[in-house]
Amino acid sequence: MGSVKAELLRLWKWPATWVLIGVWLVMTLTFGYVFNYLALNGGTNTRDMSQQQLISAMQPENVGAAVVRGLPMFGGAIILVLAALAVGSGYGWGTWKTTLTAGPRRVSAMAGTLGALAVVVVLLVALTFAVNLSASIVIASLEGWDWSLPGWGVFEALGASLLIAAMWTGFGVFLGVVTKGPALAVGLGLMWAIVTENLLRGVGSLLGPVESLTEVLPGGSAGNLAGAVGGSGAPGVLNSLSGTTAALFLVGYVVVFVGAATLLKVRRDLV
Amino acid sequence: MIVTTEKLTKRYGDRAVVDEVSLSVRRGEVYGFLGPNGAGKTTTIRMLLGLVKPTSGAARVLGEAPGTPKALLKVGSLIEGPGFYPYLSGRDNLRVHAARRGVRAGEVEAALEQVDLVGAAGERFRRYSLGMKQRLGVAAALLGQPELLILDEPTNGLDPAGMADMRDLVRALAAQGQTVLLSSHLLGEVEEICDRVGVISGGKLVAESTVEQLRGDTVLLIRADPLEKALVLIENSTRHGDVLHVRETDAGALVRTLVAADVDVQEVRPLRRTLEEVFFEMTGAA
Numbered sequence: 213m214g215s216v217k218a219e220l221l222r223l224w225k226w227p228a229t230w231v232l233i234g235v236w237l238v239m240t241l242t243f244g245y246v247f248n249y250l251a252l253n254g255g256t257n258t259r260d261m262s263q264q265q266l267i268s269a270m271q272p273e274n275v276g277a278a279v280v281r282g283l284p285m286f287g288g289a290i291i292l293v294l295a296a297l298a299v300g301s302g303y304g305w306g307t308w309k310t311t312l313t314a315g316p317r318r319v320s321a322m323a324g325t326l327g328a329l330a331v332v333v334v335l336l337v338a339l340t341f342a343v344n345l346s347a348s349i350v351i352a353s354l355e356g357w358d359w360s361l362p363g364w365g366v367f368e369a370l371g372a373s374l375l376i377a378a379m380w381t382g383f384g385v386f387l388g389v390v391t392k393g394p395a396l397a398v399g400l401g402l403m404w405a406i407v408t409e410n411l412l413r414g415v416g417s418l419l420g421p422v423e424s425l426t427e428v429l430p431g432g433s434a435g436n437l438a439g440a441v442g443g444s445g446a447p448g449v450l451n452s453l454s455g456t457t458a459a460l461f462l463v464g465y466v467v468v469f470v471g472a473a474t475l476l477k478v479r480r481d482l483v
Numbered sequence: 484m485i486v487t488t489e490k491l492t493k494r495y496g497d498r499a500v501v502d503e504v505s506l507s508v509r510r511g512e513v514y515g516f517l518g519p520n521g522a523g524k525t526t527t528i529r530m531l532l533g534l535v536k537p538t539s540g541a542a543r544v545l546g547e548a549p550g551t552p553k554a555l556l557k558v559g560s561l562i563e564g565p566g567f568y569p570y571l572s573g574r575d576n577l578r579v580h581a582a583r584r585g586v587r588a589g590e591v592e593a594a595l596e597q598v599d600l601v602g603a604a605g606e607r608f609r610r611y612s613l614g615m616k617q618r619l620g621v622a623a624a625l626l627g628q629p630e631l632l633i634l635d636e637p638t639n640g641l642d643p644a645g646m647a648d649m650r651d652l653v654r655a656l657a658a659q660g661q662t663v664l665l666s667s668h669l670l671g672e673v674e675e676i677c678d679r680v681g682v683i684s685g686g687k688l689v690a691e692s693t694v695e696q697l698r699g700d701t702v703l704l705i706r707a708d709p710l711e712k713a714l715v716l717i718e719n720s721t722r723h724g725d726v727l728h729v730r731e732t733d734a735g736a737l738v739r740t741l742v743a744a745d746v747d748v749q750e751v752r753p754l755r756r757t758l759e760e761v762f763f764e765m766t767g768a769a
Contacts, residue, residue, distance in 0.1 A: 214585050314580055316583060317629075
């Protein structure tokens with residue numbers, strides 16, 4: 213518990229944590245509500261979304277879908293950056309050295325970092341939900357729509373959001389440990405999350421096996437899970453796999469990323 | 484013995500960075516770990532703290548295997564400069580460290596007082612001077628009242644005043660009975676503070692003894708006339724140019740012997756090798 217408490221204390225007071233959470237909240241509000249609201253009220257709407265689709269996307273009862281649809285790509289990239297920075301920076305600052313000589317076992321130290329990041333990620337998803345719900349209620353009230361609060365189904369979407377966020381967190385932690393620094397970890401992570409998988413999807417339209425592969429890559433699995441729980445209309449959301457299959461792949465990625473990062477941390481010399 | 488190593492070795496490929504080092508640190512002493520840059524001091528210390536795994540050999544720290552929680556909780560360390568979060572204050576950094584060590588938060592203030600950092604404890608670490616950073620590192624090492632303090636180059640980068648402060652701090656800790664393993668390449672510092680020293684060169688421990696033993700016996704320099712007569716009169720004397728060197732500490736007796744034999748004694752003074760001279764001799768550094 214001491215390791216989790218220590219990591220929470222330092223992540224809580226780290227400006228980067230709040231800057232990244234803030235950026236994500238602004239993005240989810242802007243792309244999820246502000247632009248849709250403007251489109252509804254005189255925008256050009258080149259995506260051919262009907263008025264009813266725009267209204268539906270902003271209804272409070274669909275807030276679960278609004279939360280999960282942003283996470284496969286842009287939200288995931290932000291979470292990955294946070295995790296990669298949180299772990300990778302420790303090498304440059306020398307804080308891993310301080311941490312590992314403080315007393316806890318290396319496994320406990322890693323568990324502390326992962327536990328604290330998990331708390332931050334849960335907070336990020338909860339804040340996303342709260343901000344989206346508030347925005348949807350404000351818009352529905354302004355527009356005078358009949359609206360209702362989300363039903364129990366929202367927990368499925370939030371659970372999927374947490375699983376997607378956990379996968380990107382694990383990916384970021386893995387990259388931070390492998391590269392032993394923040395810059396390369398963030399660069400590689402962003403490259404993968406935003407560029408590489410999309411390029412592969414482009415190639416996949418020409419080569420069948422590549423297309424099948426892209427569906428189960430980290431971003432692809434996240435997109436498929438988001439699609440399966442109602443997410444739509446956002447980059448990275450897919451509908452090729454069932455929710456269960458996508459969720460199983462994501463659990464596998466979490467285990468592999470976290471397991472490999474912990475194994476490396478435990479076995480590798482800290483020089 | 485509070486620390487023992489037996490043929491401790493670390494190899495990177497074919498290169499032995501630490502080569503069969505067997506050293507021992509006794510409870511209550513300040514042990515100076517000397518060596519030129521790149522001699523293997525830090526790697527040895529990292530192995531004692533479990534940060535680096537030895538290729539072969541063994542080590543025990545307070546009776547435990549290095550790097551285990553049992554050992555680490557009894558050891559405070561500062562290795563190659565302090566590693567703290569730059570955006571946190573000195574106090575918050577210590578709180579984080581205290582949480583990891585399972586030390587109650589109240590000890591943070593005591594540690595800050597001990598290194599005279601209470602006034603600056605609220606400032607962010609990144610704004611600290613090098614000396615303040617080093618002192619915060621020592622404060623972190625002191626949390627949990629460790630039985631052994633390992634300080635690797637604690638005066639690195641400090642100005643003369645900062646170095647003097649750090650020496651005083653180590654001296655004060657030693658006076659309280661704290662066991663300290665102090666790694667340094669600053670020989671004056673080690674000579675002033677340490678009870679025993681280990682000298683490492685090229686990864687090998689080339690000597691381990693008290694500072695006095697390392698410097699060897701005191702030699703008396705005698706300038707006398709006629710020198711040949713003095714050479715005959717004094718046993719174990721050797722001629723070095725126009726002076727004699729004698730392995731004898733009773734200068735009064737020597738002078739009486741020479742004067743009684745009608746030899747003019749022009750100069751008598753002790754000649755003592757400094758630790759620096761011994762160090763250069765042993766490590767081949769200059």
